[in-house]
Amino acid sequence: MGLFTFGTSNTSVGVDIGTSSVKVIQLKKNPTGPEVIGYGISPLPQGAMEEGNIKDAPSIVAVIKELLKNAKIKPERSFASISGQNVIMRFTKLPKMTPDELEQTVRIEAEQYVPYAIEEVSITHAVLQDLVDEEGGGKSSILLVVAQKELVNSYMDILKQSGVGTEAIDVDTIAALNALETSIKQTADSQEGGEVVAVIDAGARTTNISVLKASTLMFTRNIPIAGNNITQMIMNVMKQEFDQAEQIKVTEAEINIGGGTENEVSEVVRTTVEELSSEIRRSFDYFKAQSREPLIHRIILSGGTANLKGFNTYLSNELGVDVYMGNPLEGVAVTTSDTDSLYSNLQQFTVAIGLALRGAVE
Numbered sequence: 001m002g003l004f005t006f007g008t009s010n011t012s013v014g015v016d017i018g019t020s021s022v023k024v025i026q027l028k029k030n031p032t033g034p035e036v037i038g039y040g041i042s043p044l045p046q047g048a049m050e051e052g053n054i055k056d057a058p059s060i061v062a063v064i065k066e067l068l069k070n071a072k073i074k075p076e077r078s079f080a081s082i083s084g085q086n087v088i089m090r091f092t093k094l095p096k097m098t099p100d101e102l103e104q105t106v107r108i109e110a111e112q113y114v115p116y117a118i119e120e121v122s123i124t125h126a127v128l129q130d131l132v133d134e135e136g137g138g139k140s141s142i143l144l145v146v147a148q149k150e151l152v153n154s155y156m157d158i159l160k161q162s163g164v165g166t167e168a169i170d171v172d173t174i175a176a177l178n179a180l181e182t183s184i185k186q187t188a189d190s191q192e193g194g195e196v197v198a199v200i201d202a203g204a205r206t207t208n209i210s211v212l213k214a215s216t217l218m219f220t221r222n223i224p225i226a227g228n229n230i231t232q233m234i235m236n237v238m239k240q241e242f243d244q245a246e247q248i249k250v251t252e253a254e255i256n257i258g259g260g261t262e263n264e265v266s267e268v269v270r271t272t273v274e275e276l277s278s279e280i281r282r283s284f285d286y287f288k289a290q291s292r293e294p295l296i297h298r299i300i301l302s303g304g305t306a307n308l309k310g311f312n313t314y315l316s317n318e319l320g321v322d323v324y325m326g327n328p329l330e331g332v333a334v335t336t337s338d339t340d341s342l343y344s345n346l347q348q349f350t351v352a353i354g355l356a357l358r359g360a361v362e
């Protein structure tokens with residue numbers, strides 16, 4: 001993982017079509033490392049994306065076209081992602097074999113997880129780690145990723161209609177990890193046997209949780225609670241329209257530990273944040289039981305909801321784990337003229353940066 005796949009062109013564009021907005025990042029490949037030369041973020045109309053599915057293709061196409069025009073990006077090679085909630089990801093161990101044999105074996109292995117006809121799905125895999133078992137025979141730890149072809153094609157269509165040539169489709173969960181690779185690796189050796197790090201990407205519709213040990217992915221899960229649930233709560237209780245509720249959330253909501261001196265908005269959103277936090281705890285407990293890892297040493301946050309005031313401190317207090325904001329631009333230069341909205345929305349650009357950096361699994 002983490003190899004640049006810029007190929008013949010020396011620029012690469014990541015297009016992240018999220019529930020709330022589209023994010024694009026253009027990177028240039030330099031001998032000294034990647035450099036951001038263009039970026040943009042633009043909101044999507046409500047309902048354009050639902051549960052990671054394209055509902056209103058013409059609106060999304062219009063947003064992407066406008067975004068690329070304003071950011072002066074002419075994408076030659078671009079990479080997009082489907083949502084983690086719509087893929088099946090499974091971890092398996094297989095004996096070491098040639099890439100061709102692995103391709104075959106992965107298909108057979110994947111069939112048992114797939115609730116659809118095998119012809120209807122795209123199957124891909126990543127070799128996470130080479131293991132050495134007790135008998136000395138080598139095995140590899142493999143991540144299987146299965147998605148419906150129809151879904152992948154619907155994303156390809158959107159990009160084609162937007163005038164974007166798509167080189168590959170990734171999964172947002174994996175793209176976020178790619179962007180945060182440096183942040184994840186930073187202290188990987190700080191614990192004996194390898195540090196256990198959880199990456200939590202909290203967006204508008206979903207929260208993706210990944211757990212890595214010594215920088216190797218071990219667990220991933222998707223929780224259907226995120227920013228929109230918080231906004232919805234404000235809409236219901238305070239009788240506001242979506243846009244006003246969003247505004248109120250961003251400017252006024254703040255989650256305090258213990259809840260002491262909270263304003264009305266903070267009280268309203270608290271229940272949803274508590275719910276999200278207990279779901280994260282449940283995932284951590286499941287991971288710990290299954291992997292026999294006693295501890296998660298560090299949490300890295302990404303996604304727009306990471307910016308909810310007090311959320312990081314609240315999570316740290318609730319889960320008893322140090323929480324850090326991820327920096328997806330670690331090791332990436334930025335030379336665009338106006339960087340304000342890049343840095344003020346940095347967490348939201350994580351997936352787009354990861355996509356532009358690597359391209360794809362396939």
Ligand SMILES: Nc1ncnc2c1ncn2[C@@H]1O[C@H](COP(=O)(O)OP(=O)(O)OP(=O)(O)O)[C@@H](O)[C@H]1O
Pocket residue numbers: 017018019020021083202203204205206207226227228246249250302303304305306307308309347348
């Ligand atoms: N400062 C802030 N405080 C609170 N919430 C914020 C803030 N900034 C952004 N958000 C929330 O972050 C969410 C958008 O984040 P992001 O762009 O990562 O999601 P998305 O990719 O569109 O959605 P998803 O990945 O779930 O499909 C929205 O719910 C938005 O209200």
Ligand SMILES: [Mg+2]
Pocket residue numbers: 018019172203204303351
């Ligand atoms: Mg997202």
